[in-house]
Amino acid sequence: MRPTPSPQTYRVKSFGCQMNVYDGERMAELLADQGLSPAAEGAEADLVVLNTCHIREKAAEKVYSDIGRLRREDGSTPLIAVAGCVAQAEGEEIMARAPAVRMVVGPQAYHRLPEMLKDAAAGQRVTDTDMPAETKFAALPQRRRAGPSAFLTVQEGCDKFCTYCVVPYTRGAETSRPFAALIDEAQRLVAAGAREITLLGQNVNAWSGEDDRGRAVGLDGLIRALAALPDLARIRYTTSHPNDMTDGLIAAHGEVAKLMPFLHLPVQAGSDRVLRAMNRSHTVDSYLRLLDKVRAARPDIALSGDFIVGFPGETEAEFAETLRLVDAVGYAQAFSFKYSPRPGTPAAAMDDQIAPAIMDERLQRLQEVLNRDQIAFNRASLGRTCEVLVERRGRHPGQWLGKSPWLQSVHFEGEAQAGDLVSVALTEAGPNSLHARLLQPVAA
Ligand code: 5AD
Ligand code: SF4
Numbered sequence: 001m002r003p004t005p006s007p008q009t010y011r012v013k014s015f016g017c018q019m020n021v022y023d024g025e026r027m028a029e030l031l032a033d034q035g036l037s038p039a040a041e042g043a044e045a046d047l048v049v050l051n052t053c054h055i056r057e058k059a060a061e062k063v064y065s066d067i068g069r070l071r072r073e074d075g076s077t078p079l080i081a082v083a084g085c086v087a088q089a090e091g092e093e094i095m096a097r098a099p100a101v102r103m104v105v106g107p108q109a110y111h112r113l114p115e116m117l118k119d120a121a122a123g124q125r126v127t128d129t130d131m132p133a134e135t136k137f138a139a140l141p142q143r144r145r146a147g148p149s150a151f152l153t154v155q156e157g158c159d160k161f162c163t164y165c166v167v168p169y170t171r172g173a174e175t176s177r178p179f180a181a182l183i184d185e186a187q188r189l190v191a192a193g194a195r196e197i198t199l200l201g202q203n204v205n206a207w208s209g210e211d212d213r214g215r216a217v218g219l220d221g222l223i224r225a226l227a228a229l230p231d232l233a234r235i236r237y238t239t240s241h242p243n244d245m246t247d248g249l250i251a252a253h254g255e256v257a258k259l260m261p262f263l264h265l266p267v268q269a270g271s272d273r274v275l276r277a278m279n280r281s282h283t284v285d286s287y288l289r290l291l292d293k294v295r296a297a298r299p300d301i302a303l304s305g306d307f308i309v310g311f312p313g314e315t316e317a318e319f320a321e322t323l324r325l326v327d328a329v330g331y332a333q334a335f336s337f338k339y340s341p342r343p344g345t346p347a348a349a350m351d352d353q354i355a356p357a358i359m360d361e362r363l364q365r366l367q368e369v370l371n372r373d374q375i376a377f378n379r380a381s382l383g384r385t386c387e388v389l390v391e392r393r394g395r396h397p398g399q400w401l402g403k404s405p406w407l408q409s410v411h412f413e414g415e416a417q418a419g420d421l422v423s424v425a426l427t428e429a430g431p432n433s434l435h436a437r438l439l440q441p442v443a444a
Pocket of ligand 2: 158159160161162165166167168202203241
């Protein structure tokens with residue numbers, strides 16, 4: 001293939017989860033260190049990174065259609081790199097089917113983008129989907145930019161092997177980043193303006209490490225250490241597995257003021273038979289008992305979850321158990337999905353795949369009750385006074401947008417700046433956001 005002039009501008013398009021957002025930011029930093037600049041809004045970039053997601057339906061088809069859309073009238077394309085979990089799972093097919101793609105880079109290999117870029121500019125097509133034992137993080141540049149709310153990946157991969165899920169195959173085994181590296185990255189994010197840090201991991205509460213005194217610590221130990229950073233105001237973490245919800249982490253919810261009262265704890269289904277078939281290794285009852293403990297530690301905690309409807313063999317009665325579980329919990333918000341067979345996962349080969357029309361109908365019924373509960377949660381917040389972390393301007397003049405401690409979007413009018421923590425009274429509740437009256441800034 002012909003060499004191309006070295007790219008000057010880049011665009012990273014991230015799909016899927018928050019970890020992809022984090023990876024996308026890190027890739028952008030790497031490219032910036034190579035002297036590339038972000039393409040201006042609306043302008044074509046010389047290099048386009050498609051940072052893909054493989055968790056549900058049509059991930060690969062979406063990549064091919066995105067590649068098609070990058071084609072110019074004369075048939076040429078910018079330099080295209082496919083990154084993320086589709087790259088990891090289907091890299092070879094992508095290279096074979098899409099000649100316009102010049103680089104395929106997996107989620108554990110993107111620190112090698114600069115070298116790959118040189119080879120690609122010299123006319124080669126390069127693939128790197130290795131999952132090296134040594135960590136990519138040490139090879140990434142130091143953090144220099146951060147908005148008021150920043151992501152920090154502390155853990156990657158998953159050993160749980162839920163039978164529907166591709167993550168153990170695309171992101172590999174559970175690994176925890178070292179304590180010192182995380183404290184260092186958090187300090188840099190705070191120095192760059194972050195007031196809130198969300199700790200990320202496919203199984204974030206499986207994080208483990210050794211603190212600065214050599215003691216074995218879990219995620220709660222890391223959270224307690226981060227809470228000691230003076231300019232960091234808020235800490236969150238996502239996504240957790242019920243089995244890794246330790247007593248120490250639950251206690252931290254009651255004891256660490258900077259740890260926000262919000263917990264995303266996926267349950268997936270409300271039937272023990274389905275949970276067993278999913279290899280979830282918890283029951284409905286153990287999940288509910290866990291939530292009781294969390295609520296005892298932090299009574300105002302807002303709960304969130306993930307649900308899958310139409311897992312192979314799910315009967316109407318089993319689905320009704322999911323609705324009952326939702327009623328019993330009262331989620332502040334939740335994500336719900338139709339089951340999607342993922343190539344290579346055990347569930348994809350199971351009998352009794354559920355018809356799409358039944359899945360549609362179940363998803364609709366589930367979302368009705370979840371939406372009802374979300375509105376109820378928002379309404380129950382009315383009259384409360386709380387702090388909002390201001391993230392950006394709203395759509396209307398003089399309006400600002402931020403988040404409540406319970407992760408609700410809040411808008412208000414008045415004097416403020418991004419990064420402020422302001423005190424507000426919550427005055428109006430919609431399904432997806434709340435309106436508030438500014439009381440007074442809490443801290444600049
Ligand atoms: N089909 C549907 N939903 C899935 N999820 C993961 N794999 C699948 C699948 N094959 C959902 C789970 C998980 C969330 C990130 O995505 O609910 O918690
Ligand atoms: Fe996937 Fe289950 Fe691991 Fe979550 S815990 S990433 S759903 S295998």
